[in-house]
Amino acid sequence: MSLIVQKFGGSSVANAERIFNVADIITGTYKQGNDVVVVVSAQGDTTDDLIAKAQEINENPSKREMDMLLTAGEQMSASLLAMAIEKLGFPVVSLLGWQAGFLTSSAYGSARIKRVVPDRIQKELDKKNIVIVTGFQGVNRYNDMTTLGRGGSDTSAVAIAAVMKADLCQIYTDVDGVYTADPRKVPNAKKLDVISYNEMLELATLGAQVLNNRSVEMAKKYNIELEVLSSLTRKRGTIVKEANKMEKMLISGVAKDEDVARISIIGVPDRPGLAFKIFSKLSGKNINVDIILQSVGRNGTKDISFTVGRSNLQDALDILTPYVEVLGASGIVHDETVAKVSIVGAGMESHPGVAADMFEALFESNINIRMISTSEIKISVLIDQADADRAVTAIHNKFFSDVAM
Ligand code: ADP
Ligand code: ASP
Ligand code: MG
Numbered sequence: 001m002s003l004i005v006q007k008f009g010g011s012s013v014a015n016a017e018r019i020f021n022v023a024d025i026i027t028g029t030y031k032q033g034n035d036v037v038v039v040v041s042a043q044g045d046t047t048d049d050l051i052a053k054a055q056e057i058n059e060n061p062s063k064r065e066m067d068m069l070l071t072a073g074e075q076m077s078a079s080l081l082a083m084a085i086e087k088l089g090f091p092v093v094s095l096l097g098w099q100a101g102f103l104t105s106s107a108y109g110s111a112r113i114k115r116v117v118p119d120r121i122q123k124e125l126d127k128k129n130i131v132i133v134t135g136f137q138g139v140n141r142y143n144d145m146t147t148l149g150r151g152g153s154d155t156s157a158v159a160i161a162a163v164m165k166a167d168l169c170q171i172y173t174d175v176d177g178v179y180t181a182d183p184r185k186v187p188n189a190k191k192l193d194v195i196s197y198n199e200m201l202e203l204a205t206l207g208a209q210v211l212n213n214r215s216v217e218m219a220k221k222y223n224i225e226l227e228v229l230s231s232l233t234r235k236r237g238t239i240v241k242e243a244n245k246m247e248k249m250l251i252s253g254v255a256k257d258e259d260v261a262r263i264s265i266i267g268v269p270d271r272p273g274l275a276f277k278i279f280s281k282l283s284g285k286n287i288n289v290d291i292i293l294q295s296v297g298r299n300g301t302k303d304i305s306f307t308v309g310r311s312n313l314q315d316a317l318d319i320l321t322p323y324v325e326v327l328g329a330s331g332i333v334h335d336e337t338v339a340k341v342s343i344v345g346a347g348m349e350s351h352p353g354v355a356a357d358m359f360e361a362l363f364e365s366n367i368n369i370r371m372i373s374t375s376e377i378k379i380s381v382l383i384d385q386a387d388a389d390r391a392v393t394a395i396h397n398k399f400f401s402d403v404a405m
Helices: 016-031 046-057 063-087 119-126 153-163 197-205 213-221 274-284 310-320 323-327 346-350 354-364 385-400
Strands: 003-008 035-040 092-095 102-104 113-116 130-134 137-139 145-147 168-173 194-196 226-230 238-241 253-257 261-269 292-294 301-308 331-335 338-344 371-375 378-384
Touching: 003 016, 003 153, 016 035, 016 063, 016 130, 035 063, 035 119, 035 153, 046 063, 063 092, 063 130, 063 137, 063 145, 092 119, 113 153, 119 130, 130 153, 153 168, 153 213, 194 197, 197 213, 197 238, 197 253, 197 338, 213 226, 253 385, 261 274, 261 310, 261 323, 274 301, 274 310, 274 323, 301 310, 310 323, 310 331, 338 385, 354 378, 354 385, 378 385
Parallel strands: 003 035, 003 168, 035 130, 092 130, 102 137, 168 226, 194 238
Antiparallel strands: 102 113, 137 145, 226 238, 253 338, 261 301, 261 331, 292 301, 338 378, 371 378
16 A cells, blocks of 8 residues: 555636546555555645736735635635545545644745644544545644645645655646656647656746646655656656666756846946945845846946846845945946746756857847856757747757657
C-alpha cells in the first residue's frame, strides 16, 4: 500500500462534470489499496471572481480580510469534491488548511508554510477515509487564516507529500505535462518526459505557470518526485526530479513573464555606494529586483535601470522618487509595457553560442532587446510587451524546430 498525494487545479474541478471526473481518478487510486490525500484549488476562476467582488466593496481592503475571503474558494471546492466522492459510495472527509495542520507565517496574501502537522490527516487515513485538503491556505500564530500567494495549492500538495513521506505526488492540471513552451501559445511546443528540479524551478520562476515556483523549491529540498499530468486525458505526464542520471538537454524550455516593469534612474553620480543605497532602500521594503543594467559612466554620471514585478512598481516609485534628489541624480522614469522572455537549459553551461542563437532569433524577427541577464542555466531578455508572443515563438522555433523527443 502506498500513500499518494494528488493535487487538482481549478480547471480540473471547474464544474460538476469535472468534479465527478476527478472523483473517479481519486476513487480509482483508492480502490487499488492506496491511502489518498487530495489537495484542491478553487473552482475555475473563483479566486479571480472573489478578488473582483472585493474590489466592488473596497479597492484597498486589508490583506487579512482578503485572505478570509479567498480561503472560501478552496473550502467550496473541497466540500463539493467530498460530496461527489460520498455519492460514489466511498468514505471521505474534507479538511480546511488549519484542520490539516498547515501552520504558516503571518504574512497575509503571501504566507510561508512553517510546518505541517498532519495528525488529523493521518487519523482520517487510519479510518480509511480519502482525505481532501484545501490548497493555498493555512493558519498563522494569531489563529487567522492565511493564503500562500497565487498558485499556492501546488505548494500545499508538495508540503503534505514531504511531511508524510508520500510515495507519489501528482499535480493534475489542464495540460498533460510540462512543455518546451506554453502549449496554449506555441502549438508546436513539445512535451518533456522529465525535467530536473533546477530547470523546472527556473521555468516556473520565469513565468511558466504550470507549477508554482515555491512548490518546485520545496520538492527539490525534500527530494519529492513530482508528476505533472492532465486530469482530462489520463496520459503519462512529466516527471520533475533530481538531475543526476538525466541526459542534459541543451534547452528545456522558453518562458514569458509579463509581470514586469522597468525603472531607470537617470544621471546618477558615478561614485561608489550609490547602487548600494538604491537597492538597499528597495530591499528594506521587501521589493525584489530582477534584471539590473548600469550604463558606462560618462561625464561623471551613469544610468541605473532595473526591473520589478508590476505589483511592486508603485511602491518602488514612491520610495525612490523623493530619493532621486538626495542621490544627486537627474530623474527617474518607468515603463510598464515590457515583458521578459527567457530560455532555460542545464546544457547551455557547456555550449557557447546559445545566447547568440537566441539573439539571432530575435534579430530575425526584428525584435529589439532592452536588457539582458544570464545565469548558468538561463538567459533572459527584456523586450517590448507587444513583441513577447512573437519572441517566444521565434526563439522556440530556433531551438526546437527539428528536435524529436
Ligand atoms: P492549475 O489551475 O491546474 O494550477 P495553471 O493554470 O496554474 O493550472 O497552470 C497550467 C497552465 O500553465 C496551462 O494551461 C498552460 O497554459 C500554462 N503553461 C505555461 N507554460 C507552460 C509550460 N511550459 N508547460 C505546460 N504548461 C504551461
Ligand atoms: N486558487 C488559488 C489561485 O487561483 C490557488 C491555486 O489555484 O493554486 O491562485
Ligand atoms: Mg496553478
